[in-house]
Amino acid sequence: MNHPESLSSPQRRAWLGHMLGLLAACSAPSLAFAQERAHVVVVGGGVGGATTAKYLKLFNPALRVTLIERHPVYIRPYGSSEVLNGHVTMADLEVRYDTLRERYGIEIVIDTVTGLDAAARVVTTAGRRRIGYDRLVVSPGIELLYDAYPGYSEAVARTAVPSGWIPGEQTALLARQLQGMRPGGVFVLAAPPNPYRCPPGPYERAALMTEWFMTHNPTAKVIIVDPKDAFVTDETMMLGWNRLYRFNLPDDYAKRMATKVEIQRHPGPGMLTWVRGKEGGRPLRIDGRRMRIETEGETIQADVINVIPPMRAGKLAATLGLTDGSGFCPVDRRTFASTMVPQVHVIGDASIADAMPKSGFSANTQAKVVARAIVEELAGRPAPEPLWENTCYALAGKDYGLFVADVFKIVDGKIARINGASRYLPLDASPMQIKLGARYQQAWLRTFTQDCFA
Missing domain, CATH: 3.50.50.60 (FAD/NAD(P)-binding domain)
Known part of the structure; x- marks a missing residue:
């Protein structure tokens, strides 16, 4: 999904180490839930929420995972500007949840979350549902002001x-x-x-x-x-x-x-x-x-x-008591656990993630780290040291691609970028490299969607 050839050697080593850790978690799911399955509820079916639900099941198929989303069809923001120039249609932006349900056994609930009883560990919905959880992940996106x-x-x-x-x-x-x-x-x-x-x-x-x-x-x-x-x-x-x-x-x-x-x-x-x-x-x-x-x-x-x-965390974050005076959600940097409400994690655009940008790629990599942390903590093991990445592809024209690629870790208690100046497409890149950047952008739109939803 990410393109390691766009990274420097230290970035590639960090990327490979991170991916090997994730693969190890996939290949050795915990048996802690053989008698009684833990229930993880994910609120918000965008990039962050969908990725969390999928990777929870990949890391431990024994988990019960419920994804609550108010819209039956997700309209992806990444690539949406290409509707304006007729490169794609609105229908091309639509993504469905069928594969998450059918391939991974994730319970999909189309409803709107309206409240949270943190003491009882129950979320309530507009459809009069009361859904209990052992861990809750909230990925509410943004609200436009x-x-x-x-x-x-x-x-x-x-x-x-x-x-x-x-x-x-x-x-x-x-x-x-x-x-x-x-x-x-x-x-x-x-x-x-x-x-x-x-x-x-x-x-x-x-x-x-x-x-x-x-x-x-x-x-x-x-x-x-x-x-x-x-x-x-x-x-x-x-x-x-x-x-x-x-x-x-x-x-x-x-x-x-x-x-x-x-x-x-x-x-x-x-x-x-x-x-x-x-x-x-x-x-x-x-x-x-x-x-x-x-x-x-x-x-x-x-x-x-x-x-x-201007933007702030999606309205639901404030409704559930997850925001502070900034309008965004403070979290523990290691696990993205909310510092406002226990047993709740907040990921994606709504979270305060220091140097990490509010991007779909950030939400996706945060989701994988949080899913791993939840699986390990429910099994009584410490969460591994987190490592995140982000790559943002962009077009200056149909055949003129560029990118910024970063790797992040916790430094002095904050999420910090650890790669150097080679994060960008070089200014002296050749015409072929620039055109290849545009091809990467189009390929990323497809593979990223598959990683999140398929």
Whole structure:
């Protein structure tokens, strides 16, 4: 699933050691539950929850595992921006739970969790179920804070200025708006503040639409307004923009990167513009009726606006008492056990995981570590020392791929990245390496889904 060839030698050794540990757990399931099966309940059927349920059964088939999810079909966020340029359809994003039920014997309950009795170890649902557990894993995802900007709301997002960050009807609306935009129209993407869930990535989304406009609406403009001054893949992504869309890098980036790779200077503005926070890019107000967005630097008249608002842990996390004042869920770094409620683990975007990004890959690797920890602890053994990884693939264009690959461990009580500067696609990568990065991205979409749900 991950591509070890993209990692340095130390990263590969860590990756191999981690995978061997997981395989050892799979090949020697505990017999502690031969007389009475322990019951682990997983709430949330996205990447984190589905992976947890699957790997609990892989690590110990004797476990009883129940997955509670309110939607019968999961719509994957990773790869969802490709709906906007017509590369895939909304139907292509749909993932079902049949294999988890039929192959692994996981009990799938389609219902909405409404409460938690931590003393009795029981979750309650909207369908009047009371489901007991020995261990509970909660993977609630994110909640979008639509009201963070005056003039914006969930109702405005559903009808006029979509977010589409949680894929569904808003994604389909945004696709219709972009593909139907008038010739020479202006598309504004309001990037989110940190921390934010990714993928999809805001900067990849802008790039894919710029590429689409070059063919279908060549006089269109794409403007990214951003409260931040940098982003994780900024150098490699902007180099792609420079080569593909006549994007002129900010002077500080161009000066720094010119020591490693040739940077092209283009006359005049290109199709794509990035307005950083220090240049007045922070969004302040949304006017969905007049299709205007006000930033610290200016008010922009647009034809299509895509707002990616601030985020916090999904509503369920607060309902169950798992969040702190940050809006996210504090956890024990070793096992992701909640520090707020006993016998509950919180994984994925909702958890406070220090240096780990809020990505699908992070949720997947956290799920495997937590599943292993639960199996070992229920068997009366200590959880092994955790090791996590994350790889984020992105596209600057259909054939222009890039990535960031990291390995994490606990250092001084916090989750820290332990690999060095070789985490990115090199700036001087060859055209073949760049094209291979795009192929990796497409292959990852398939293999990652299989690892989580099949």
